[in-house]
Amino acid sequence: MAVLPIVIAPDPVLKQKAKPVGHVDAEIRRLMDDMLDTMYAAPGIGLAAPQVGVLKQVIVIDVAREGEPPRPLRMADPEILWASEDLNTHEEGCLSLPEAYEEVTRPARVGVRYRDETGTLREIEADGLLATCVQHEIDHLKGMLFIDYLSNLKRNMILRKLQKRKKQGMVAA
Ligand code: NI
Helix, strand or coil: CCCCCCCCCCCCHHHCCCCCCCCCCCCHHHHHHHHHHHHHHHCCCEEEECCCCCCCCCEEEECCCCCCCCCCCCEEEEEEEEEECCCCEEEECCCCCCCCEEECCCCCEEEEEEECCCEEEEEEEHHHHHHHHHHHHHHHCCCCHHHHHHHHHHHHHHHHHHHHHHHHCCCCC
16 A cells, blocks of 8 residues: 555646546555555545546545544446435535635535445445535546636636645645
């Protein structure tokens, strides 16, 4: 297991579409474990493979609160089957957008189908923080970031700030 470097925006890899995994093999399982290590070390509650420079449809999530036992989710080829009509607004952050936190409105509940680390197809119904997180991570696989839901003005302000930090060498990218 290993902590991988996290890609910081703006970066073209974060805007690309990830490819389906299809078959979950040892390499994908290792990627999932490395991504969990990277996410816990950051620390964060979700991470998508493009954020570690890998354009594969893999995400990891753990929305357990501090003090609760870890509940890691490893998902390959996650797909949203349905979304509730009622919405939920949650403040979101992203490990690829350090120090940016903004409210985003999304469906409050979603049904998700994915392959777990053994390749078994699973379906879950997510609500609350998990619903927000799984939609945020699946967006990453489509080359979308949460700032894409904001106004151009807000998005550009956040990206300019990050670009400046990169130039100053404050962020390893
Ligand atoms: Ni993110």
